[in-house]
Amino acid sequence: MENSVNGQMKKVFAVFVLFALTASMLFAVAPQAKAQDYVEWKTFAYIIVSPNPVGVNQQLIVQFRIDKTYPGGTVRGPFWEGFTVRITKPDGTVEERTGLRADSTGGSWFIYTPDQVGVYKFQTIFPGQWVNTTTPKRWYAPSQSRIVEITVQAEPIPPYPDAPLPTDYWERPINAEIKGAWQIADNWLMRGYDYLFRGFPGATAFAPYADAPDSPHILWTRQLWFGGVGGGKFGDKSYYTGLSYEQPYEPIILNGRIIYTEHDPAASGNIIGTRCLDLYTGEEIWFLDGVSITCAQVFDIENPNEHGLIAHLWSMSGPATSGTWTMYDAFTGRKILTIENVTWGGSQLVGGTTVFGPSGELINYYIDNAKKRFIVWNSSKAIFAAFPWIGGVQGAIYSPAAGAVIDGRLGVQLNVSIPDYLPPLSTGYPILGGEGVIIASAQDQSKYPIVYIHVAFDAETGQVLWVKNRTNIYGMWHRPSENVGSGIYVLYDEATTRLHAYDIRTGEEKWVSEPLNTLGENPSDFATFTRDYHIAYGKVYTAGFDGHVRAFDAETGKLVWDFYFGSSGYETPYGTWPVYAGFTIADGKVYVTNDEHSPDSVLWRGAKLWCLDAETGELLWKISGIFRNVAVADGYATSVNSYDGRIYVFGKGPSKVEVSAPQVAVTVGTSVLIRGKVLDMSPGQPNTPAVAKESMAEWMEYLHMQRQCPQEVKGVPVDLYAIYPDGTYNYIGTATTEPLAGGIFSFAFTPQQEGTYTIIAVFQGTESYGS
Structure with missing residues (x-):
C-alpha cells in the first residue's frame, strides 16, 4: 500500500512538471507581461544592539529594521511583518526571535538579557513582503543584515553617572540631565493642588512630591491689595480681608511661576485679570486683562511623533452640562482655543469633580440625575x-489649533446608565475621588439621625460598587475629607466630635475615633468646628476651632499626636487661636494657619503660620500672620497675609559672602584679623545680614512686619580656609557672623610660613540660604 501511494505521488509530480514545462513553451512572453504587474524593490536589513560591551545578565536593546517604511502606512499600520532576529550565543547555540513586527518607522526593538560570558552574534532576517496597495504592486525582497558582535563580560557596566540633586539655592528650569529631580520639584496646578476650588470652608491640600520650606525665611513680598490698619477716625479697623467668601489669593505655581487671578476685595466676580509672577523674584511676567484662570495643566504627550510635557492654562465657566473652557499657553498667556459643551459639574464651592488623569489630561466625573447617567469627560x-x-488617526500628533472652537461632546469617553433605585446624587461637593473610586452622596432629612446615603462608582466603568446608608451621624452637617487615601475616606460628625473612617472598596465602617473634645491638652467643645482633615502618610490630620492639630492612625483611628497652640487669653473668643480654612501638607510637614470665617474689622492678634513635623507633631517653625490656603512647590510656600494684604513667598534665598584680610606684610607669628560678611541677597531684603534659623521668625517680622528689632539675633557659621605659601589648602577655623553688627564676622589668624596667603571664606548655606 505504501509503494502504491508513493507511486501515485510521483505521477502527480511528473504531470505537474510536464505541465509547467509546456506552459513555459506556450507562453514564452508571459514573464515580460507579468513584470509589468509588479515591481521588485530591494531591501536592506539592519541590526543595532547596545550597549557594547555589556555585563552578563544585564539588558541589551536589540533594534531590527529595514531601510524602508511601509508604503502608505500610518501609526496604526500596516507594518512590515515576519522579522527574525537570530542570536548566536558564545557556546554556539542559536536562539531566534521570530514573528517580529515593525512599527511605522520600518523597525522595532526588544530587550534581551545575555546569560553567558563571551561574544554574542546578532542578525536581522527580513523574509520579504508583498505590498498590494500600490500601482503596480511591489515585492519587497528578502534581506539579511550584517552580523553584529557584542562582548558580554563578567563585570557589569556602570550606569551613566547621576548628578546629585540640588541642596543649595536653585531655580527653574531644572536641567533635564539631572534625573530624579521629581523627588524635590513639583507644580501646584489647581487651587487645591489636585482639585479645582479650595475656597474657605475647611479645604485642605496635600502635595506629595515637592520640597517645602524648612524655615520662615521670606524670599519676597508684594502688595496684593490694601491691607492693615486704616487709621484716622476708623481707629484700629483694618481693610477688608476677603476671608469670608471672596478669597484674595488662590495661586497656581507652574515651573517657577506664580499665576493667580485678581478680583475686587468684596466681589470675587469682578475679575481684574490674571497675573504671572516670577516665583524667585516676584517680578511680573505677563498679565491677562479680565481673564480668570481656573487651573493649569501639564500634559504628557507620548505618541510616535512627540514625547514630552506641554503646559496649558484653563479658564472654566458655565453650567454643569454645557461649560465653556478656554485654553491658554502657560508660558506666554496667549489664548489658544475654546471648548464648548463641556460636561464638568460646574464650579463647586470646594472640591469638585475635575481631576487629572494619568497623563495630566483633565477628567470630569458627572452624575446626570435626570437621565440616570454616569458620565466621564476627557479633555x-x-x-x-x-x-x-x-488620515483620521487620533493620537498621532497633538496639535490644538489656535483660534479653534471645539465641540466638547467629542470628549465624552464614558456615558453609562446608573440604577433607577438610586436617589438624586450630588453632582459636585461632596463628591470624592481617589484610588479608582468615585463616591457621591445624598441625604434623607425626613429621618433623624439624618440618613447620609453614599454610593461608590468604579471610576473606569461607572459600575456601582456599593451603596451605604450612614445612620450614625448625628450632626446636621457631615464634612467629608477632601481626599481618599490609605484605602479609606473619612467623615466628621460635628455633634459627637468623632471621625468615622470607611473602607473605600467595600463602604464598611472601619473605625470611629474618640471624641475630639476629650483629647489632648486643654480640650474644648470648640472641637465641634473641626472643619479640616486630610489623609496623608498613613494618617488622618485634623485641625479646628479648639486650637488643636491632631494626627490619627489611618488604619486604626488611634491618636498619634496632638499639638496645641496654647491659650489666647482675652485676645480671641475661643480661648485659643482657631483654624478654619484648611492646612497644607507637603514634604513631611503640616503648614497650618490661624484664621476664621469672618473676622472682625479689628483683627485679633497672635495668629501664626505654624510648620509641624507630620510624623511627630513637633513644632519646626512659626511666624506671625494669617496665611490662608498655603500653596507649595519647589521648596517654596506662598500665601497672602491678611494682617497687611501682602503676598509672601517663604523659602531658601541666595546669599553672598565677603572676606578681607590686611593687604600689608606682617612678620611670621604675628596675628592678622580676617574680616567679612554673610549677606542675604533675597529680593525681599537684599544686602541684609544672614541669620540663624532660631532667630529667623523674629528677624523676618522685624524686616517685613514692622516689629521691633530683636535684642539678640544669632548669626551663621563661616568656614575659613587658607592657601599657604607652599600651595597646601588648609582649614584654619570657623567664625560666626554678628547680624546686629551688619552681618560681619572676624577671625584672628597667625601665619607660620613666610610668603603670600590666600584666604577663602565658605558659607555652607542653611535651611534659609544657599551657599
Whole structure:
C-alpha cells in the first residue's frame, strides 16, 4: 500500500512538471507581461544592539529594521511583518526571535538579557513582503543584515553617572540631565493642588512630591491689595480681608511661576485679570486683562511623533452640562482655543469633580440625575478628536489649533446608565475621588439621625460598587475629607466630635475615633468646628476651632499626636487661636494657619503660620500672620497675609559672602584679623545680614512686619580656609557672623610660613540660604 501511494505521488509530480514545462513553451512572453504587474524593490536589513560591551545578565536593546517604511502606512499600520532576529550565543547555540513586527518607522526593538560570558552574534532576517496597495504592486525582497558582535563580560557596566540633586539655592528650569529631580520639584496646578476650588470652608491640600520650606525665611513680598490698619477716625479697623467668601489669593505655581487671578476685595466676580509672577523674584511676567484662570495643566504627550510635557492654562465657566473652557499657553498667556459643551459639574464651592488623569489630561466625573447617567469627560479626547492629523488617526500628533472652537461632546469617553433605585446624587461637593473610586452622596432629612446615603462608582466603568446608608451621624452637617487615601475616606460628625473612617472598596465602617473634645491638652467643645482633615502618610490630620492639630492612625483611628497652640487669653473668643480654612501638607510637614470665617474689622492678634513635623507633631517653625490656603512647590510656600494684604513667598534665598584680610606684610607669628560678611541677597531684603534659623521668625517680622528689632539675633557659621605659601589648602577655623553688627564676622589668624596667603571664606548655606 505504501509503494502504491508513493507511486501515485510521483505521477502527480511528473504531470505537474510536464505541465509547467509546456506552459513555459506556450507562453514564452508571459514573464515580460507579468513584470509589468509588479515591481521588485530591494531591501536592506539592519541590526543595532547596545550597549557594547555589556555585563552578563544585564539588558541589551536589540533594534531590527529595514531601510524602508511601509508604503502608505500610518501609526496604526500596516507594518512590515515576519522579522527574525537570530542570536548566536558564545557556546554556539542559536536562539531566534521570530514573528517580529515593525512599527511605522520600518523597525522595532526588544530587550534581551545575555546569560553567558563571551561574544554574542546578532542578525536581522527580513523574509520579504508583498505590498498590494500600490500601482503596480511591489515585492519587497528578502534581506539579511550584517552580523553584529557584542562582548558580554563578567563585570557589569556602570550606569551613566547621576548628578546629585540640588541642596543649595536653585531655580527653574531644572536641567533635564539631572534625573530624579521629581523627588524635590513639583507644580501646584489647581487651587487645591489636585482639585479645582479650595475656597474657605475647611479645604485642605496635600502635595506629595515637592520640597517645602524648612524655615520662615521670606524670599519676597508684594502688595496684593490694601491691607492693615486704616487709621484716622476708623481707629484700629483694618481693610477688608476677603476671608469670608471672596478669597484674595488662590495661586497656581507652574515651573517657577506664580499665576493667580485678581478680583475686587468684596466681589470675587469682578475679575481684574490674571497675573504671572516670577516665583524667585516676584517680578511680573505677563498679565491677562479680565481673564480668570481656573487651573493649569501639564500634559504628557507620548505618541510616535512627540514625547514630552506641554503646559496649558484653563479658564472654566458655565453650567454643569454645557461649560465653556478656554485654553491658554502657560508660558506666554496667549489664548489658544475654546471648548464648548463641556460636561464638568460646574464650579463647586470646594472640591469638585475635575481631576487629572494619568497623563495630566483633565477628567470630569458627572452624575446626570435626570437621565440616570454616569458620565466621564476627557479633555485630551476632545482635542485629539477635533484635530486627528494623519488620515483620521487620533493620537498621532497633538496639535490644538489656535483660534479653534471645539465641540466638547467629542470628549465624552464614558456615558453609562446608573440604577433607577438610586436617589438624586450630588453632582459636585461632596463628591470624592481617589484610588479608582468615585463616591457621591445624598441625604434623607425626613429621618433623624439624618440618613447620609453614599454610593461608590468604579471610576473606569461607572459600575456601582456599593451603596451605604450612614445612620450614625448625628450632626446636621457631615464634612467629608477632601481626599481618599490609605484605602479609606473619612467623615466628621460635628455633634459627637468623632471621625468615622470607611473602607473605600467595600463602604464598611472601619473605625470611629474618640471624641475630639476629650483629647489632648486643654480640650474644648470648640472641637465641634473641626472643619479640616486630610489623609496623608498613613494618617488622618485634623485641625479646628479648639486650637488643636491632631494626627490619627489611618488604619486604626488611634491618636498619634496632638499639638496645641496654647491659650489666647482675652485676645480671641475661643480661648485659643482657631483654624478654619484648611492646612497644607507637603514634604513631611503640616503648614497650618490661624484664621476664621469672618473676622472682625479689628483683627485679633497672635495668629501664626505654624510648620509641624507630620510624623511627630513637633513644632519646626512659626511666624506671625494669617496665611490662608498655603500653596507649595519647589521648596517654596506662598500665601497672602491678611494682617497687611501682602503676598509672601517663604523659602531658601541666595546669599553672598565677603572676606578681607590686611593687604600689608606682617612678620611670621604675628596675628592678622580676617574680616567679612554673610549677606542675604533675597529680593525681599537684599544686602541684609544672614541669620540663624532660631532667630529667623523674629528677624523676618522685624524686616517685613514692622516689629521691633530683636535684642539678640544669632548669626551663621563661616568656614575659613587658607592657601599657604607652599600651595597646601588648609582649614584654619570657623567664625560666626554678628547680624546686629551688619552681618560681619572676624577671625584672628597667625601665619607660620613666610610668603603670600590666600584666604577663602565658605558659607555652607542653611535651611534659609544657599551657599
